[in-house]
Amino acid sequence: MTRLCLTAVMALWPVMAPADAARGATALTVTPAEGDTLRALRWQARPVLVLGPQAQVRDQIAALQAQAAALADRDVVLLTDGPGADALDAGAGFRVLLIGKDGGVKLDQSDPVTADRIIALIDSMPMRRREAR
Numbered sequence: 001m002t003r004l005c006l007t008a009v010m011a012l013w014p015v016m017a018p019a020d021a022a023r024g025a026t027a028l029t030v031t032p033a034e035g036d037t038l039r040a041l042r043w044q045a046r047p048v049l050v051l052g053p054q055a056q057v058r059d060q061i062a063a064l065q066a067q068a069a070a071l072a073d074r075d076v077v078l079l080t081d082g083p084g085a086d087a088l089d090a091g092a093g094f095r096v097l098l099i100g101k102d103g104g105v106k107l108d109q110s111d112p113v114t115a116d117r118i119i120a121l122i123d124s125m126p127m128r129r130r131e132a133r
Contacts, residue, residue, distance in 0.1 A: 026068055026069065027065055027068050028064065028065060028068045028071060028072060028077070028078045029077075029078065030078045030079075030080055031077070031078070031079055031080070031082075032079070032080050032081060032082030032083075032085075033079040033080065033081070033082040033083070033085040034083055034084045035083050036084065037079060037082075038099060038103065039103075041077060042101065042102070042103045043101050043102070044075070044101070045075045045076070045077040045101065046074060046077070046098065046099065046100060046101055046106075046122060047076075047079050047097075047098075047099045048064065048071075048076055048078055048079065048096065048099075048118065049079045049080070049085055049095075049096070049097040049099065050064075050078065050079070050095075051080070051094070051096075052094035052095055053093065053094060056094045056112070057080055057081070059112065060096060060112050060113070061078060061080075063114065063115060064076075064078065064115050064118070066115060067119065070115065071115060071118065071119065074122045074123075074128065075101070076118070093110065094110060094111070094112075095109070096108075096109045096111075096113045097109075098118055098121065098122075100125065101127055102127070106121060106122075106125070107121055
């Protein structure tokens with residue numbers, strides 16, 4: 001049983017590590033969404049997916065990086081276009097999605113989003129309130 005648990009933790013370590021390493025960071029790591037990324041981050045982190053034209057994605061990520069420490073404290077992980085984002089990328093141009101730790105879409109925006117808005121939304125979530133205690 002111990003080996004099974006240890007094996008499971010070690011298998012998820014590459015995916016869980018970005019959320020832990022980001023705490024207190026001055027910059028968040030930006031990772032392309034892979035096929036199993038969202039599933040692996042469930043209950044571990046709050047992914048923010050930034051999809052669309054490269055210039056808009058770059059600007060949105062820069063705006064979020066300005067509040068990297070506050071976002072990292074809320075277990076935010078930044079993801080961009082990749083094979084795991086195909087189902088979410090409807091080809092409708094620019095899109096920002098906040099995925100909760102439960103795997104549900106908490107924000108789906110076609111315009112740039114401020115870090116303050118994401119922080120306020122996360123802070124209003126019951127799970128975050130429990131974490132903050």
